[in-house]
Every structure is written in structure tokens, then in C-alpha cells.
Amino acid sequence: MSVIAENLTWGVKRRTIVKNISLNVAEGETLGLIGPNGSGKSSLLRLLAGLKRPAEGSVNIHGKDIARTTRRALSKEVAFVQQNATTDTNVSVRDVVRLGRTPHRSALSGWTPADQDAVANALSRVGMDHLQNQSWQTLSGGERQRVHIARALAQSPRVMFLDEPTNHLDIHHQIEILQTIRQLDLTSIIALHDLNLAAMFCDRIITLKDGAIVAAGTPEAVLTEELIRNVFRVNASVSTSPHHGHPEIHFRAS
Structure with a gap:
């Protein structure tokens, strides 16, 4: 496990x-x-x-x-991605992701090819490599969250x-x-x-x-109408998606 x-x-x-x-x-x-x-x-x-x-x-x-x-x-x-972490500092996307390499580097160590590869790979995996030089402040909410995931990935x-x-x-x-x-x-x-x-x-x-x-x-076992009613205190109908096979929840007014 x-x-x-x-x-x-x-x-x-x-x-x-x-x-x-x-x-x-x-x-x-x-x-x-x-x-x-x-x-x-x-x-x-x-x-x-x-x-x-x-x-x-x-x-x-x-x-x-x-x-x-x-x-x-x-x-x-282990990496942890918060709900909506932010910064007021005007830094680039690449600089934000570079922070993910901190656990792998000592205070006196220089930036290595391995660090560079980890950052580049992380940006590529979340589809943000084309914006790596862009300012963090100019990003949309979805783009910022992808950058946070990239920073977490840079931790390897x-x-x-x-x-x-x-x-x-x-x-x-x-x-x-x-x-x-x-x-x-x-x-x-x-x-x-x-x-x-x-x-x-x-x-x-x-x-x-x-x-x-x-x-x-x-999901099929857990997401039942009874559980949704008892835990979330709302009424819902649960069906199976014809496209993906997973449960689909449709909430109803009480």
C-alpha cells in the first residue's frame, strides 16, 4: 500500500x-x-x-x-496542493514551479540539470510550458491551479x-x-x-x-440516494452515465 x-x-x-x-x-x-x-x-x-x-x-x-x-x-x-494559494510577488510561472525543488537542494547548492529537467517536465505535464515566462499575476484561476500542481510535481x-x-x-x-x-x-x-x-x-x-x-x-457503492440524503441532507436521484458508466447525481428540491 x-x-x-x-x-x-x-x-x-x-x-x-x-x-x-x-x-x-x-x-x-x-x-x-x-x-x-x-x-x-x-x-x-x-x-x-x-x-x-x-x-x-x-x-x-x-x-x-x-x-x-x-x-x-x-x-x-509527498506534495500538498492547497485550495487557492496565492502570492503578491510579481514572479514568473517558472519561478513558482522552481520552488518545488527546495526539498532536493541544500542552502549552498547551485541549480543543477536535474532541477532544470524536473521543472521543465512538471510544466509540460500540466500543459503550462508555453506560459513559463509569463507573470503569475496575469494567469487565470485555472492556470494558477495548474501551476500549483506543477510546483508539486517538481518535488518529484x-x-x-x-x-x-x-x-x-x-x-x-x-x-x-x-x-x-x-x-x-x-x-x-x-x-x-x-x-x-x-x-x-x-x-x-x-x-x-x-x-x-x-x-x-x-463511487457506485458509496454514492447512493440514501447516503446523499443522510449525509448531505438533500434529495437526489442517482443514475448510471450512459457514456462513462459512473454514477450521475441529479439533485431535487425538497
């Missing part, structure tokens, strides 16, 4: 936000995390990526306990965590971003709020409610 979590629990003060969660993710799998706002998706992602330390439980990535792994070593294995990770990477994007860019992620040769764990996008692009889905797992499995 690529990522294994056992009995993760975490909270703030007296509030438990992630409750006794265990999961495993296979090499190359795309796992979706869904749930209403406040269900613990973002907190669970940060625990899995080593950005938060659990009160209880453990996370192993490729057989290594991340609590016993240095931040630098972990950053060579084996596992990528993405926290609602399609948030605030129009539907065209949402699909474009998720197609890009799906085509990468990586293990991906993605928090999503759009159930239809989760059905289209994820191999398996975990549903969270109040910090706990309430369902896990394939």
Missing part, C-alpha cells in the same frame, strides 16, 4: 475534528474525500500529509512512519494530496484540472465538494461526517 492510516484522531481544545479514522490507499490510486463543510476533510488531508500531528494514531507512507520522518525527507515523497513526489483543487473554478477548468491529476502517474488523495466530479475521477471514495468515516468504496 502507498498510504496507510490507523486510528487517526485529532482536534482543537475540547473539539474532536477527526475521529478514529483508518484507511489505506493503493499505489497509483485516486482516492476522493467527500463530506459536508466541517466534516473533517481538510484536517484529515493535513494529518495524512504530515502537516498536522495526530493526538492518536499513525500514518505510514511507503512503509515509513511519517512521525519519524524528517520534513525534508517527507517533502521528497510519489503521493499528492489536494485540498479541493477545483474550488472557485468554472466547470471547464474543474474538469481540466481533475483530468490532469487523473493522468498523473501518482497516488492522489483529493478532497472534493462536487459529488459528480468525485464519481467521474476517483477510483474510490471515502465519505466523512462529523469527523468520522460513514462510507467507503467505489
Whole structure:
């Protein structure tokens, strides 16, 4: 397994936000995390990526306990893409992606051909190589998100965590971003709020409610009318897409 979590629990003060969660993710799998706002998706992602330390439980990535792994070593294995990270600095697209090489370089080391190749390859994989000299400030929301993914790829990770990477994007860019992620040769764990996008692009889905797992499995097994009603408190009909075979959710007014 690529990522294994056992009995993760975490909270703030007296509030438990992630409750006794265990999961495993296979090499190359795309796992979706869904749930209403406040269900613990973002907190669970940060625990899995080593950005938060659990009160209880453990996370192993490729057989290594991340609590016993240095931040630098972990950053060579794992990349994290935030919802809408930004910068006020007027830098080029290439300079943003170059930041992904930081875990592989010492303070005194120069820029190497390997670094250059990693940046060029990352830009190419997300289709942004033709804009590498353009200013970050001039990019659209979808282009910026692709650059963030390129920066993560420049780390040369084996596992990528993405926290609602399609948030605030129009539907065209949402699909474009998720197609890009799906085509990468990586293990991906993605928090999503759009159930239809989760059905289209994820191999398996975990549903969270109040910090706990309430369902896990394939999109067909998880995305049922009963679950949507009980977890998201909306009525919906679920059918099978005639084009792709994945579930299609059609929401109905109460």
C-alpha cells in the first residue's frame, strides 16, 4: 500500500475534528474525500500529509512512519496542493514551479540539470510550458491551479494530496484540472465538494461526517440516494452515465 492510516484522531481544545479514522490507499490510486463543510476533510488531508500531528494514531507512507520522518525527507515523497494559494510577488510561472525543488537542494547548492529537467517536465505535464515566462499575476484561476500542481510535481513526489483543487473554478477548468491529476502517474488523495466530479475521477471514495468515516468504496457503492440524503441532507436521484458508466447525481428540491 502507498498510504496507510490507523486510528487517526485529532482536534482543537475540547473539539474532536477527526475521529478514529483508518484507511489505506493503493499505489497509483485516486482516492476522493467527500463530506459536508466541517466534516473533517481538510484536517484529515493535513494529518495524512504530515502537516498536522495526530493526538492518536499513525500514518505510514511507503512503509515509513511519517512521525519519524524528517520534513525534508517527507517533502521528497509527498506534495500538498492547497485550495487557492496565492502570492503578491510579481514572479514568473517558472519561478513558482522552481520552488518545488527546495526539498532536493541544500542552502549552498547551485541549480543543477536535474532541477532544470524536473521543472521543465512538471510544466509540460500540466500543459503550462508555453506560459513559463509569463507573470503569475496575469494567469487565470485555472492556470494558477495548474501551476500549483506543477510546483508539486517538481518535488518529484510519489503521493499528492489536494485540498479541493477545483474550488472557485468554472466547470471547464474543474474538469481540466481533475483530468490532469487523473493522468498523473501518482497516488492522489483529493478532497472534493462536487459529488459528480468525485464519481467521474476517483477510483474510490471515502465519505466523512462529523469527523468520522460513514462510507467507503467505489463511487457506485458509496454514492447512493440514501447516503446523499443522510449525509448531505438533500434529495437526489442517482443514475448510471450512459457514456462513462459512473454514477450521475441529479439533485431535487425538497
